[in-house]
Each structure stands twice: as C-alpha cells, then as structure tokens.
Amino acid sequence: MASPNRILIVDDEMATREICRDFLAENGFEAETASDGNEALQKLDRETYNILLSDIQMPKLDGVALLRESRKRFPEIEVILMTAYGGLPSAIEAIRFEAYDYLTKPISREILLNTVRRCIEKIELRRKLKETNKKLLEQERLAALGSVSAWLSHRMRNSLSVILMCSHYLRTRFNAPGDAETQEVVGAIIEKVKLLEKTTTEFINYSRSYDLQKVTEDVNVILADVIKSVSVHMRLSDVTLRQELSEGLPKIQCDPHILNEAFENVLMNAAQAIGEQKGQAIIVKSECVTSTPGPTPQTSSGEPLRTVAVTITNTGSVIPEANMERIFRPFFTTKDYGTGLGLAITKRIVEQHGGAISVESSEQGGKKTSIRIVLPVTAERPAAENAEENRG
Structure with missing residues (x-):
C-alpha cells in the first residue's frame, strides 16, 4: 500500500508544477509531476498515488478528461482540480465525477496546503472504515463458526474417542506374530484419529472468542516456558x-497463557518447515525497539510506540514469494497433514494484544525464514533502568 502522502501534480506549465512540488515537499508530502494528462496516466499505471492534483486547461488530455479516466481506472485516488479559468461547466463536470475539490488560480499556499491535508484525512478515514468493516465481517463469520464448532466439537470428539478406544482394543487383541498386517491397519487408524483430533482442536481454537486475562508480564518469561515445552521435540x-533474549526488557500487558499459544504455534511451524533436514537451527530473539520495518503498532496520532519485538527464525527453508501474503490466512497450508490454522490463530492472538505480525524469507546467506511479532509495552520503565535508579 502506498504512503497516504503521495501526490501527482499535473500541469502544462513547468513553473506551476515545480512551485507546487517544492511547496508540498517542504510540508512533508511525496510529490511528483507530469506535464499533461497522458503522461499522468502513464505514471499512474506504473506507480500508486493517493492524490491527483491537476490543472484543467491542458493540451492533449485536459484535467476533466483525466478526472473521468482516473475514476474508471483508479477509483481509490482522490482528485483535486485547479484552473485559472473557472466556469460553471467545468465545475459541474468536477462535481459529476466526484473531484475532491475545485480550486481557482492563483491558489494561495495556505488554501492548497489545507485542501491537501483535508484530502489526506479523508483517505485515512476511508482506510480505517474499510479495516473496521473487514474486522466486523470477520467477527460475524467467527461468531457463526463458534456456534457450529461448539456442536461439532462435542459430536466429533465423542466419536473420535470411541474410535480410538476401539482401535487400542484391537491392537491388544491382535498382537500375535501372524497379526502384523492387522497391527499395521490399526496403527494407521490410530494415527488418522489423532490427526482428526488435532484438526478439531485447532478449528475450535480458531473459531472461539478469546477472553484475554491481561497482566503485566516479561515476554522473556513466556518465551522461556514455550522453549522448555518444545525443547524435547526439537x-x-x-x-x-x-536463544537471543535481551535482558531488562520493558514489560507488556498480555494474557501469558494465550500468548504462550501464539509463540508455540510459530515455533512448531518453524520446526515443520525444517522437516527432516539435519543440522538446522531455530533462533528465538527478543528486543526492545521504538520502530521496526514492516507492520508496527502505532499510537492514535500515528507515532511509533515503544515495543517489544520477538523474532523466530528457522534456517533451511524459504517461503515462495507467491505465498508470503497468504501464510496468515485461515486454512492456507502447503503441508499434506496441516490444517492451515496455526499461524491464523497466532495472528488473531497478536492483534488482540494490540500487536502486529510479519514474515520475511530469503536465500541470501543461506535459506532462512523469520516471523516477527511486535507488541506494545506498558508505561513501566525497563528493569535495568529501575535497578540503576535504586543503586543511585
């Protein structure tokens, strides 16, 4: 997604283009220029802009024609029209094709800046509304899944328990030397039942609503518990x-048990990605950061929060570029035996804690994949700072 501050200025007068570009750049906007409507469309085909600031009177393709074409091809872009020859027909056309505003030259710097800022606010509000609607739809879908899964889990688990008990009985009943084939068949049944039990559990975990019981906790304590629980498997x-756990990290507000589940999902996913390769490694790193590449929790003003970042990296595997955007989607899996819910559950847990999750994968310096979880910290200072003050 483009920064909400990208503006394309279109005017056949070079002086006007450069004055607008330099002024907007001085005020923190990323501005580029085009000399006519055709050049503007070529640039819009190649790159993403949020605002089109265009003169009306131009040769080849004028501003109103550019507005009409941009509405067809780039419906998300906001268009501000400028003209030195204001008139009713062009104003009507601007309204008809939903231009954000219609400015008459000469335009004062204050009016231009205020118009662009209001336009940016509209873009940001639209983005937030889209995200909110998406979350509401997801919550409705999860509520429906939850009601179904409550019934399904009861029926499935009871049935699977009976099948498993019968299978173990058959295994003990047919244990003579000549019963090897029967033992093999029963063993296959038991393995499939265990897989179905795991699938049922993950489906229930994904569809349930998490009631977080938040406390103030050191993320390293949670990570230590998770590492201990998976160490034998590894x-x-x-x-x-x-382990590369930084000391003196600021504490976070979290539900330790639920967050434990999220970290364990990532660790087990990393182990599964390595598969049967020998000599590979998983690195668990924690650190305190004030800004991070990729998705980062933010304050309401858009400023980066002080955060704790947990990065879990596995060697020996990479994620294909086509799958990078899909790995956190429910039911997406590349494994024959996977449910595709582990990382989707993790994403929900992280976001319910006000955090963000991202993935990086590369073959540079050897195959490796990293999943990074960023969580906002509490207002407390790091333990190291408090200890220093106490010593003073």
Whole structure:
C-alpha cells in the first residue's frame, strides 16, 4: 500500500508544477509531476498515488478528461482540480465525477496546503472504515463458526474417542506374530484419529472468542516456558534451538497463557518447515525497539510506540514469494497433514494484544525464514533502568 502522502501534480506549465512540488515537499508530502494528462496516466499505471492534483486547461488530455479516466481506472485516488479559468461547466463536470475539490488560480499556499491535508484525512478515514468493516465481517463469520464448532466439537470428539478406544482394543487383541498386517491397519487408524483430533482442536481454537486475562508480564518469561515445552521435540528432530533474549526488557500487558499459544504455534511451524533436514537451527530473539520495518503498532496520532519485538527464525527453508501474503490466512497450508490454522490463530492472538505480525524469507546467506511479532509495552520503565535508579 502506498504512503497516504503521495501526490501527482499535473500541469502544462513547468513553473506551476515545480512551485507546487517544492511547496508540498517542504510540508512533508511525496510529490511528483507530469506535464499533461497522458503522461499522468502513464505514471499512474506504473506507480500508486493517493492524490491527483491537476490543472484543467491542458493540451492533449485536459484535467476533466483525466478526472473521468482516473475514476474508471483508479477509483481509490482522490482528485483535486485547479484552473485559472473557472466556469460553471467545468465545475459541474468536477462535481459529476466526484473531484475532491475545485480550486481557482492563483491558489494561495495556505488554501492548497489545507485542501491537501483535508484530502489526506479523508483517505485515512476511508482506510480505517474499510479495516473496521473487514474486522466486523470477520467477527460475524467467527461468531457463526463458534456456534457450529461448539456442536461439532462435542459430536466429533465423542466419536473420535470411541474410535480410538476401539482401535487400542484391537491392537491388544491382535498382537500375535501372524497379526502384523492387522497391527499395521490399526496403527494407521490410530494415527488418522489423532490427526482428526488435532484438526478439531485447532478449528475450535480458531473459531472461539478469546477472553484475554491481561497482566503485566516479561515476554522473556513466556518465551522461556514455550522453549522448555518444545525443547524435547526439537532435540528429537535434531534441531538446534538458540536463544537471543535481551535482558531488562520493558514489560507488556498480555494474557501469558494465550500468548504462550501464539509463540508455540510459530515455533512448531518453524520446526515443520525444517522437516527432516539435519543440522538446522531455530533462533528465538527478543528486543526492545521504538520502530521496526514492516507492520508496527502505532499510537492514535500515528507515532511509533515503544515495543517489544520477538523474532523466530528457522534456517533451511524459504517461503515462495507467491505465498508470503497468504501464510496468515485461515486454512492456507502447503503441508499434506496441516490444517492451515496455526499461524491464523497466532495472528488473531497478536492483534488482540494490540500487536502486529510479519514474515520475511530469503536465500541470501543461506535459506532462512523469520516471523516477527511486535507488541506494545506498558508505561513501566525497563528493569535495568529501575535497578540503576535504586543503586543511585
């Protein structure tokens, strides 16, 4: 998504283009120029802009024609028209094709700046409304899933328990040397039942509504518990588990048990990505940051928050570019036995904690994939700062 401050200025007069560009750049906007409507359309085809600031009177393709064409091809862009020859027909056309505003030259710097800022506010409000609607639809879908899963889980789990008990009975009943084939069949049934139990549990976890019981906690304490719980699995899989946990991290407001589930999902996903490769590693890193590349929690004013970042990196595998945007979607999986819900559950948990999650994957310096979870901290100072003050 483009920055909401990208503006394309279109005017056949070079002086006007450059004055507008320099003035807007001085006020923090990313401004580029085009000399006519055709050049503007070519630039819009190649790059994304948020505002089109266009003169009306231009050769080849004038501003009103550019407005009409941009509405067809780039409906998200906002258009501000400028003219030194204001008149009713052009104003009517501007209204008809939903130009954001119609300014008459000469335009004062104050009017131009205020108009652009109001336009940016509209773009930001539209983006937030779109996100809110998307979340509401997701909540409605999850509510429907939750009511179905409550019934489904009861029926499925009861049935699976009976099948599993019968399978174990058959395994003990047919254990003579000549019953090897029967043992193999029963073993296959047991494995499939366990897989179905796991699938049912993950489906329920995804569809349920998390009631967070937040406390103030050190993220390293949660990570230590998770690492301990998966250490045997990693050792048996011949995966080296390395810790790079920064000391004196500021604490976060979280539900430790729910966040534990999120971290464990990522660790197990990393182990599954490594598969049967030998000599690979998973690195768990925690650090305090005030800004991070990629998605970052922000204050209502748009300023970066002080955050704690947890990065879990596995060597030996990369995610294809086509899958990068899909790995957090429900039911997306590249594994024959996977449900595609583990990372989707993790994303929901992180976002309910006011955080953000992102992924990076590269073959530079060897195959590796990193999942980064960024969480806002409480107002408390780091333990190291408090200790220093106490010593003083």
